[in-house]
Amino acid sequence: MLVSVWFLLCGFMLIYEIGVSSGASSAMKNTIGSYHLIRQAKPESRWKVPGVREFDPNWVVRFCLPGEQKRVTARLYPICPRCLASEGNPAEVRSNCSAEGCQRDVRRWADLELAVYAKALREGDMKRKQEWLAPKRYASISEVIDVYLQRGPSDRRQRVNMLSAIYEQVTGREIERAKWEELSQKMLMTWAEMRQEAGRRGWLGLGAGKNMPPGGWAVLRGLAAERRLKAVDEVTVAAWNTTIQTYLVSARSIFGEKSRLKVLRDLSLPELGGFMDPLPVELPCPEGHQEIPDAVMAEVERRLPSLRAEDVQLYAFFRVCEETGVRPGTLRALDTEALAVLSADEMSFWKARMAADWKMPVDELCDFGGLLDIPAKKGGHAVKTPVSAEVAGLLRGLAGTSGHLFGCKHKTAALELHERLNVWLRGCGVEGNHVAYLLRHRKAQALRRFGGKSAVAVGLGHTSEAMAERYSREDRVVPAVFTRAAG
Numbered sequence: 001m002l003v004s005v006w007f008l009l010c011g012f013m014l015i016y017e018i019g020v021s022s023g024a025s026s027a028m029k030n031t032i033g034s035y036h037l038i039r040q041a042k043p044e045s046r047w048k049v050p051g052v053r054e055f056d057p058n059w060v061v062r063f064c065l066p067g068e069q070k071r072v073t074a075r076l077y078p079i080c081p082r083c084l085a086s087e088g089n090p091a092e093v094r095s096n097c098s099a100e101g102c103q104r105d106v107r108r109w110a111d112l113e114l115a116v117y118a119k120a121l122r123e124g125d126m127k128r129k130q131e132w133l134a135p136k137r138y139a140s141i142s143e144v145i146d147v148y149l150q151r152g153p154s155d156r157r158q159r160v161n162m163l164s165a166i167y168e169q170v171t172g173r174e175i176e177r178a179k180w181e182e183l184s185q186k187m188l189m190t191w192a193e194m195r196q197e198a199g200r201r202g203w204l205g206l207g208a209g210k211n212m213p214p215g216g217w218a219v220l221r222g223l224a225a226e227r228r229l230k231a232v233d234e235v236t237v238a239a240w241n242t243t244i245q246t247y248l249v250s251a252r253s254i255f256g257e258k259s260r261l262k263v264l265r266d267l268s269l270p271e272l273g274g275f276m277d278p279l280p281v282e283l284p285c286p287e288g289h290q291e292i293p294d295a296v297m298a299e300v301e302r303r304l305p306s307l308r309a310e311d312v313q314l315y316a317f318f319r320v321c322e323e324t325g326v327r328p329g330t331l332r333a334l335d336t337e338a339l340a341v342l343s344a345d346e347m348s349f350w351k352a353r354m355a356a357d358w359k360m361p362v363d364e365l366c367d368f369g370g371l372l373d374i375p376a377k378k379g380g381h382a383v384k385t386p387v388s389a390e391v392a393g394l395l396r397g398l399a400g401t402s403g404h405l406f407g408c409k410h411k412t413a414a415l416e417l418h419e420r421l422n423v424w425l426r427g428c429g430v431e432g433n434h435v436a437y438l439l440r441h442r443k444a445q446a447l448r449r450f451g452g453k454s455a456v457a458v459g460l461g462h463t464s465e466a467m468a469e470r471y472s473r474e475d476r477v478v479p480a481v482f483t484r485a486a487g
C-alpha cells in the first residue's frame, strides 16, 4: 500500500530500505522508510581547521519517510578519497566501499536513525517524530562550558578540566571545538584503553599524569588509531582505574540531570545517551586505606588560622570532621539537638570512658566541650563522640536560629558547605575523589595508634574489625587529631 508511494518519492535513487516488523500480530514486514546517500559537493568549513577529518566532504543522507523528507549532513562520515574521486554516483558504482567512516559506516548510522524514527512512528510518539524530523538547535559545547563556569558548583573548574582532559587526550583537540556527536561511549572506551596503557607504561604514577613524557598522549592516540591498544583490562586492580572513574563522574556531572535543571536550564542540550551510560566494563579499583600525606597535612595546618578568620562556618565543619572522624555527609545533616553540652562532671566521665574505649591515657585527651550523638549509618552502630571545648563553642555560635548544627538554612546550603570543604582541602593539596572523607581515615589512624583495631571500630561505629582495617594502617604514626590544643 504505502510502500509504492515511497518508491515514487525516492524513486530511482533508492539505495537502501529498512524493514520493520509490524509487531506481534503477524510476521509481515512493513517498510517504514528509506534513505539514500549523496556526495557532498564541497566541505562545510574545511578552511577553518585544515586537515581535520570532520570537516572533509561528508556524506549527506536523504531520508524518505511517509509524507516527509529529511536531509542530514552526516558530519562524522567523511567520503573516502576513492569515493570522492569516483566518476558517477559513488553510492551506486562503489556501493561496496568499506573504507573507514565511508559508505559502510554511514549506512550503519542511517539505519539506526531510521530505526529511531520507525520506533517513534510505531509507538505513536508524535513529539519524538517531530523532533527527529526537525531537530532542536542545541547549544554548542563551548557555550555550555561558558555558562557552566559562571554558574556551576564551586568545583566547576575542576569538573570542566576533567572533561577537557578526556576529550583532548583522545582527540588531541580542545573541548571548546568538540561536537556533540563526538561525546560517545566509544570515545570513553578508547580513553579508558589509553589510560590503562599509559598506566602499564608507568606514565601515570599512581593514577594522575605525573610521569607523562612529552607527546605521550599523541603516541597513545596513534596506537588507538591503528587499533593496537589492548582492550580494557577488567581484571587487574589499578590505581589509574580509580582516576578513570573520578574523571568520568566529574565530566558527566556537567551534563547530568541536576546540572541541566539548575545550572544550564536556559540551554538546549542533546541527550548524550552513550556518553552518560555506565561503561560496559569493570574497572577494578584498589580499596582500603587512603591517607593525606604529611606535607599536605602541614599545609592544611598552615592555612587553618586564616580559614578560621575568613569562614568560621567552614572552619567549624573541618574541625568537627577532623575531631570526630564522622562521615561528612552524616555531619552535614545534623541539627543542633545532636550536640549535648557537657558539665564538668560529665566531661570527666566521658574522658574516662573514651580513654578506656580508645585504650589511651586520659591526659592525652584534650578537654571535651560537648558530645555529639551520631545516628547509625550504613549498617554501623550509633556513636557518641566528644568534641573539644573550642569546637563546641564554635557550634553554639553558629547554630543561630536555623536549627542546623552548622547554621545552614536549608539542605542545599549544607551540601554546599560540604563541597566548600572539598574545594578548600584540594586547595591545600589534598588529592582524591572525596577529600573531606579522608579526614575520617585520619581519625581512624589516630585511634589505631592507641587502641588498635578495636578502638577504631568503637570510635567510628564500625561493626567489624575488618572494616576498621580498611580505615587505618599499622605502620604509620600520626598525631592524635582529637588532642589538637584548643584555641
Ligand SMILES: [Zn+2]
Residues within 6 Å of the ligand: 079, 080, 081, 082, 083, 084, 094, 097, 098, 099, 102, 103
Ligand atoms: Zn568510500
